[in-house]
Amino acid sequence: MPKQVILGAHFPGVNNTTVWSDPRAGSQIEFASFAHLARTAERGRFDFFFLAEGLRLREQRGLIHDLDVVGRPDTLTVLAGLAAVTERLGLAGTLNATFHEPYELARQLATLDHLSGGRAAWNVVTSSGAFFGANFRRGGFLEHRLRYERAGEFIRTAKRLWDTDGGDFAVRGAQFDIAGRFGVPRSPQGHPVIFQAGDSEGGRELAAAEADAVFSRHHEIEDARAFYRDVKGRLRRYGRNPDDLKIIPGVSFVLGDSDADAREKAHHIRRQQVSPQTAILLLEQVWNRDLSGYDPDGPLPAVDPDVSDHTVVQGRAGQYPDRLATAREWRERAEQKNLSIRELVIETTGRQSFVGTPQSVAAELDRYVQTGACDGFILVPHLTPTGLDEFVDTVVPLLQERGVLRSEYRTTTLRGHLGVS
Numbered sequence: 001m002p003k004q005v006i007l008g009a010h011f012p013g014v015n016n017t018t019v020w021s022d023p024r025a026g027s028q029i030e031f032a033s034f035a036h037l038a039r040t041a042e043r044g045r046f047d048f049f050f051l052a053e054g055l056r057l058r059e060q061r062g063l064i065h066d067l068d069v070v071g072r073p074d075t076l077t078v079l080a081g082l083a084a085v086t087e088r089l090g091l092a093g094t095l096n097a098t099f100h101e102p103y104e105l106a107r108q109l110a111t112l113d114h115l116s117g118g119r120a121a122w123n124v125v126t127s128s129g130a131f132f133g134a135n136f137r138r139g140g141f142l143e144h145r146l147r148y149e150r151a152g153e154f155i156r157t158a159k160r161l162w163d164t165d166g167g168d169f170a171v172r173g174a175q176f177d178i179a180g181r182f183g184v185p186r187s188p189q190g191h192p193v194i195f196q197a198g199d200s201e202g203g204r205e206l207a208a209a210e211a212d213a214v215f216s217r218h219h220e221i222e223d224a225r226a227f228y229r230d231v232k233g234r235l236r237r238y239g240r241n242p243d244d245l246k247i248i249p250g251v252s253f254v255l256g257d258s259d260a261d262a263r264e265k266a267h268h269i270r271r272q273q274v275s276p277q278t279a280i281l282l283l284e285q286v287w288n289r290d291l292s293g294y295d296p297d298g299p300l301p302a303v304d305p306d307v308s309d310h311t312v313v314q315g316r317a318g319q320y321p322d323r324l325a326t327a328r329e330w331r332e333r334a335e336q337k338n339l340s341i342r343e344l345v346i347e348t349t350g351r352q353s354f355v356g357t358p359q360s361v362a363a364e365l366d367r368y369v370q371t372g373a374c375d376g377f378i379l380v381p382h383l384t385p386t387g388l389d390e391f392v393d394t395v396v397p398l399l400q401e402r403g404v405l406r407s408e409y410r411t412t413t414l415r416g417h418l419g420v421s
Contacts, residue, residue: 005369005404006248006376006418008092009041010050012384013072017252019272019382026385029073031081033385038082040385041089044392045406047417048090048121048193049082050215050378051075076108083116090414092121092195097151099127099136102176106158109192110184118188118413122158123195123215124206126151148202150175155194155210162191189415207245208234212420215378216249219353224249224373246375246418251353253379255390259356266355269382270346279342282349284312286320286327296342300327300334362398369404 011034012018019025027033038049053075075093082091091112095105105122113120126147142150153175161169165186170179196203196211199218207214208231218227224247232242254269256262274282276296284291288306305323320326334344354361368374381387399405411417 002366002402002404003369003375004406004419005365005399006246007041007044007046007405008048008050008090008248008376008378009037009046009388010052010250010378010380011037012380012382012387013052013054017273017380017382018384019269020384021272021275022383024386025383028384031078034078034082035085036385037381037388038086038089040388040392042086044388044396045400045409046089047376048092048119048414049079049086050092050123051078051094052123053094053096076112079112079120080115083112083119086116086119088119088409088412088417090119090121090193090417091116092123092193092414094123094125094197097124097126097154098142098147100154102154102157102161102171103178103180103182105154106161107182107184109158110162110187113187113189113192114184118415120187120189121193121195121213121414123197124151124155124211125197146175148198148200148206152206152210155206159191162186189413193414193418193420204231205234207231208240209238211245212415213246213248213375213418216247216374219249219251221368221371221373224368225371228372228374244420246420248376248378249353249374250378250380252382253354253361253391253395254382255356255358255361255394257357259360262355262357273382274342274346274349276342279345282345283341286323286330288312288323294341297340300331300341300344358394358398362395362402365395366399366402366404 013028018028020028026036034051041049054072075095079091079093082089109120109122127142153173157171157173157176157178160171161182163186164182166182166184168179168181171177193213194211195213195215196207197215198204198206199216214231216224216227218224228247231247232245235242235245254262254266256265279296280291280294283294283300286305287301287303288308288311289301289303290312291301294301305327307323330344330348333339333347337347339347354364356364365377369376379388379391381391396405400407409417415421
């Protein structure tokens with residue numbers, strides 16, 4: 001019997017994946033947008049809806065990032081609203097273990113699990129810098145080496161609270177020293193599902209020890225297989241089996257009537273995603289310099305990246321640990337292909353993972369799962385809120401025909417959907 005394909009629907013925030021300028025694009029903050037995507041995912045018998053969260057608007061060169069001005073609504077409030085307009089779809093929220101406190105967050109997630117009938121999930125993220133933390137009482141600074149230590153203790157503490165079934169608790173550790181009575185009875189799932197999104201050594205180890213699922217960024221098939229083997233191979237030392245943890249990369253898709261049609265659409269979408277202004281902003285993240293005076297249709301800067309501790313970007317996870325090496329690679333590629341700044345950024349930051357006809361995309365998604373590259377996918381559409389509609393109408397029936405996606409929900413909780421205890 002083939003493995004079932006897990007599917008999650010990522011609500012796309014305003015970023016360089018979303019085509020916010022498309023006339024069909026809707027609001028990023030009105031509840032109707034969240035409800036449309038969630039209902040579409042439930043119509044497609046998806047496992048869960050996935051919502052990211054930013055604790056502060058991103059800044060670049062001291063200015064609010066132009067793709068962030070829409071704002072960042074509160075995750076738990078949105079998911080509580082979605083619990084009322086969906087019946088079976090899991091509801092996963094990204095919440096920071098550095099700045100929240102265990103009692104507060106455990107209580108909120110247990111409440112969401114009750115409201116939804118056992119569909120809550122927590123995507124655990126961390127932060128060590130004070131940029132986000134400036135919005136919080138403690139100032140937010142946490143030594144980088146302690147971020148996963150705190151996250152692991154946070155998760156274990158939350159699980160301890162959920163297990164009390166509304167009873168007394170006392171937790172004393174390196175990060176937390178708390179005692180009291182938990183105010184929420186045991187929820188329908190026992191514990192909300194735990195997602196983990198870190199890719200560092202510490203993040204992979206935390207996932208193997210504590211998580212039920214990993215939101216992975218590895219979507220090239222060989223890279224995905226290597227990540228899958230590495231993380232699943234860590235489970236044994238925690239007394240866990242490979243099926244206890246699901247690996248689910250975030251991916252995008254473009255569908256067409258033919259493969260050539262899909263490629264043409266993908267090319268057009270990429271140019272919408274990376275405007276001239278966005279190309280310069282993305283290049284600045286590598287060069288760590290103010291490049292606002294450069295022509296996006298011109299050549300790369302002759303100057304090298306600034307590798308000092310100073311940064312022009314605040315509020316975005318670092319993606320280029322070796323800026324000089326990245327710059328050398330980009331210069332070589334630009335010279336070989338005669339690419340402008342914008343053309344190069346389009347080529348190097350592309351996130352269109354699956355491009356083709358519904359038939360070819362369905363076959364490729366299935367191949368990834370059946371050959372050990374992942375357990376499923378979190379789909380990131382490029383349009384809000386209707387970007388998932390075509391996938392549900394055309395690809396989902398093909399996955400159902402293959403016998404790798406349910407035609408009807410057979411379980412009521414997210415743990416049941418995912419097959420994790």
